Amino acid sequence: MEQKGLKFTKMHGLGNDFAVIDGIGQHFEPTPERVRKLADRHRGIGFDQLLLVEQDMDELADFRYRIFNADGGEVEQCGNGARCFARFVVDHGLAPGPEIRVMTLGGLMRLRLEPDGQVCVDMGVPRFAPEQIPFDAPARAHTYILEVDGERYEVGAVSMGNPHVVLLVDDIETAPVNILGPQIEAHPRFPRRVNVGFMQIVSPRHVRVRVFERGAGETQACGSGACAAVAVGRDNGWLEESVAVDLTGGGLMIRWEGEGKSLKMTGPVSTVYEGRVA
Numbered sequence: 001m002e003q004k005g006l007k008f009t010k011m012h013g014l015g016n017d018f019a020v021i022d023g024i025g026q027h028f029e030p031t032p033e034r035v036r037k038l039a040d041r042h043r044g045i046g047f048d049q050l051l052l053v054e055q056d057m058d059e060l061a062d063f064r065y066r067i068f069n070a071d072g073g074e075v076e077q078c079g080n081g082a083r084c085f086a087r088f089v090v091d092h093g094l095a096p097g098p099e100i101r102v103m104t105l106g107g108l109m110r111l112r113l114e115p116d117g118q119v120c121v122d123m124g125v126p127r128f129a130p131e132q133i134p135f136d137a138p139a140r141a142h143t144y145i146l147e148v149d150g151e152r153y154e155v156g157a158v159s160m161g162n163p164h165v166v167l168l169v170d171d172i173e174t175a176p177v178n179i180l181g182p183q184i185e186a187h188p189r190f191p192r193r194v195n196v197g198f199m200q201i202v203s204p205r206h207v208r209v210r211v212f213e214r215g216a217g218e219t220q221a222c223g224s225g226a227c228a229a230v231a232v233g234r235d236n237g238w239l240e241e242s243v244a245v246d247l248t249g250g251g252l253m254i255r256w257e258g259e260g261k262s263l264k265m266t267g268p269v270s271t272v273y274e275g276r277v278a
């Protein structure tokens with residue numbers, strides 16, 4: 001008997017949770033209002049982002065990887081989601097793996113399923129030029145002064161395909177994530193808004209990060225935010241090439257050789273359940 005409703009798989013990367021939808025085997029129109037309704041944690045599926053699997057029309061990649069925030073906006077990148085995307089397409093027989101190339105609005109990414117079940121994502125080259133973030137600043141700098149509600153903050157800014165700002169804090173537990181986060185997310189100097197990361201440096205090889213995500217609020221983990229924190233930290237000479245990043249939901253390993261090189265992120269993936277939604 002033909003089952004009704006949209007088929008989805010609920011997954012997460014360190015508690016950053018997703019509804020993953022096969023847009024090849026079924027039709028799904030990701031309108032902002034439909035995504036918002038599905039994202040509702042009381043009346044819908046509930047998720048931080050919706051990930052949509054599509055064919056890559058210009059054949060540069062194996063798939064097109066589309067990402068929608070809970071607020072309905074389509075965005076350029078999702079690191080934790082990329083790990084779930086790789087697991088999903090192999091588990092659903094859409095690709096043999098272990099290497100998978102995906103095209104996102106932020107560019108081409110290579111994903112690799114590791115023998116231990118983790119996934120390594122080549123997140124591409126971090127982009128620091130203000131116009132690439134985008135960020136309203138006269139020139140590229142290691143840090144900038146951002147005025148927020150009359151206060152001045154020293155921040156780093158970088159694109160991982162999506163825009164990130166990073167602030168240093170002494171103690172991640174007491175970081176003003178939900179006070180400063182929303183204010184900076186919508187700051188006028190970020191024309192496409194911005195993900196707001198808070199980083200405590202424990203050592204040059206170990207940091208703790210929390211992120212107030214653009215279009216989703218604080219999440220238990222943000223893959224591109226972890227990458228952005230390491231990129232800014234390394235760009236300022238505070239961090240070494242391989243860094244362990246502790247997020248609320250767990251840990252990622254980030255490796256970045258430096259300016260102009262690809263940044264790599266490795267971490268776990270979890271599949272929670274399969275479902276259908278009206």
Ligand SMILES: N[C@H](CCC[C@H](N)C(=O)O)C(=O)O
Binds near residue numbers: 069077080213216225
């Ligand atoms: N909120 C992000 C998208 C999701 C990123 C995050 N979940 C990750 O793992 O990278 C943005 O608007 O750019």
